Amino acid sequence: xxxxxxxxxxxxxxxxxxxxxxxxxxxxxxxxxxxxxxxxxxxxxxxxxxxxxxxxxxxxxxxxxxxxxxxxxxxxxxxxxxxxxxxxxxxxxxxxxxxxxxxxxxxxxxxxxxxxxxxxxxxxxxxxxxxxxxxxxxxxxxxxxxxxxxxxxxxxxxxxxxxxxxxxxxxxxxxxxxxxxxxxxxxxxxxxxxxxxxxxxxxxxxxxxxxxxxxxxxxxxxxxxxxxxxxxxxxxxxxxxxxxxxxxxxxxxxxxxxxxxxxxxxxxxxxxxxxxxxxxxxxxxxxxxxxxxxxxxxxxxxxxxxxxxxxxxxxxxxxxxxxxxxxxxxxxxxxxxxxxxxxxxxxxxxxxxxxxxxxxxxxxxxxxxxxxxxxxxxxxxxxxxxxxxxxxxxxxxxxxxxxxxxxxxxxxxxxxxxxxxxxxxxxxxxxxxxxxxxxxxxxxxxxxxxxxxxxxxxxxxxx
Numbered sequence: 001x002x003x004x005x006x007x008x009x010x011x012x013x014x015x016x017x018x019x020x021x022x023x024x025x026x027x028x029x030x031x032x033x034x035x036x037x038x039x040x041x042x043x044x045x046x047x048x049x050x051x052x053x054x055x056x057x058x059x060x061x062x063x064x065x066x067x068x069x070x071x072x073x074x075x076x077x078x079x080x081x082x083x084x085x086x087x088x089x090x091x092x093x094x095x096x097x098x099x100x101x102x103x104x105x106x107x108x109x110x111x112x113x114x115x116x117x118x119x120x121x122x123x124x125x126x127x128x129x130x131x132x133x134x135x136x137x138x139x140x141x142x143x144x145x146x147x148x149x150x151x152x153x154x155x156x157x158x159x160x161x162x163x164x165x166x167x168x169x170x171x172x173x174x175x176x177x178x179x180x181x182x183x184x185x186x187x188x189x190x191x192x193x194x195x196x197x198x199x200x201x202x203x204x205x206x207x208x209x210x211x212x213x214x215x216x217x218x219x220x221x222x223x224x225x226x227x228x229x230x231x232x233x234x235x236x237x238x239x240x241x242x243x244x245x246x247x248x249x250x251x252x253x254x255x256x257x258x259x260x261x262x263x264x265x266x267x268x269x270x271x272x273x274x275x276x277x278x279x280x281x282x283x284x285x286x287x288x289x290x291x292x293x294x295x296x297x298x299x300x301x302x303x304x305x306x307x308x309x310x311x312x313x314x315x316x317x318x319x320x321x322x323x324x325x326x327x328x329x330x331x332x333x334x335x336x337x338x339x340x341x342x343x344x345x346x347x348x349x350x351x352x353x354x355x356x357x358x359x360x361x362x363x364x365x366x367x368x369x370x371x372x373x374x375x376x377x378x379x380x381x382x383x384x385x386x387x388x389x390x391x392x393x394x395x396x397x398x399x400x401x402x403x404x405x406x407x408x409x410x411x412x413x414x415x416x417x418x419x420x421x422x423x424x425x426x427x428x429x430x431x432x433x434x435x436x437x438x439x440x441x442x443x444x445x446x447x448x449x450x451x452x453x454x455x456x457x458x459x460x461x462x463x
Contacts, residue, residue, distance in 0.1 A: 022311035025296030030216040057175045078118030083107035098265040132200045133250050136207035139177030147283045167212040174208050210251035211258050223252045227326045256324050262317045263339040309346040
């Protein structure tokens with residue numbers, strides 16, 4: 001899988017400057033790096049750095065709730081809020097994929113995680129694995145500094161030194177999460193036996209470490225293997241009769257949830273995109289101020305938000321969720337349908353490349369696919385205008401009408417735009433995206449003849 005992804009990313013990077021940026025972003029984030037050790041002589045007048053003591057675990061705050069608070073006085077949702085009725089209304093949809101977490105944040109005084117976890121824990125969950133998955137999900141990003149692992153490594157941060165450059169943030173989240181359990185009246189697992197606590201801790205560690213995005217391709221490959229195993233069993237089900245298989249499903253479940261923003265309703269997805277891009281741009285500003293090379297998609301002056309999302313879905317999110325949908329078929333079908341609709345919307349929002357006459361030589365041109373190839377196809381097939389394009393455009397307009405102003409592209413656009421194929425290196429037609437098949441979640445992954453030949457070549461190379 002990493003070799004196949006590298007091959008497609010290489011093709012993407014050759015299409016344009018923005019294609020190269022998206023390719024670099026995906027490679028740096030979701031592929032493990034092979035570090036070459038280079039021994040350099042120190043500069044003759046290098047200033048000796050001040051020695052900094054190794055600090056203890058940071059990010060742990062004292063509980064604000066009074067230790068003597070009687071159980072009867074605990075608020076209904078774990079926090080004091082005048083909006084309990086509104087929260088209760090929101091939690092009627094707590095099992096629905098598109099629950100509006102931003103409304104929950106508004107009604108809870110910006111404490112959505114607390115009220116959601118409190119509500120879930122009130123249900124009758126006695127299974128240790130479910131408890132571990134819930135706890136891992138709750139702490140998997142606790143005390144996140146808003147920068148990437150690579151930024152912490154490149155700046156020789158204390159966290160990078162403490163965790164030896166290995167899954168720096170993930171290890172920090174775990175340390176803070178378990179340290180919080182040691183605070184007074186905070187040990188929610190105090191009634192578990194020693195054996196149960198040890199088992200829970202191991203599962204939580206395994207799940208949170210699996211959220212390191214550089215491990216993405218490894219987990220995806222393992223899950224694909226599990227799906228194939230399921231298909232060849234006589235009953236078409238997985239037994240999951242050992243720890244390795246069971247924790248693998250839990251790891252991938254948490255990983256899917258961590259990469260779930262593009263699968264949410266468009267209005268929620270766009271809000272998450274805006275927040276993440278603001279965070280990226282803040283890191284880029286810090287890198288610029290330090291004279292460092294700016295990380296991919298962190299330069300606010302030339303990052304293409306809409307193209308980043310299309311590439312993110314094509315190369316990372318869709319393959320992951322498609323595999324998960326196969327594993328739990330048919331329960332994730334609605335999620336996958338929403339993902340594909342969102343992908344089409346962001347594709348339709350990609351601006352046309354400005355003509356050379358209007359833009360100067362230094363002006364950044366938005367471009368993801370081979371423009372020349374599209375122009376040739378349009379010349380050959382100019383008389384084959386499909387009504388499906390109008391349907392696709394109308395669908396995009398329906399999405400745009402419900403969207404709020406944000407960093408994401410302005411929903412109002414002039415002129416017609418023909419979205420390119422879902423995958424830059426594939427030859428799917430627009431019709432294959434618009435027509436629902438009996439198994440829609442396979443639509444984007446259905447290979448054309450070129451893909452079949454390429455997969456056969458890769459298979460032979462692997463053999």
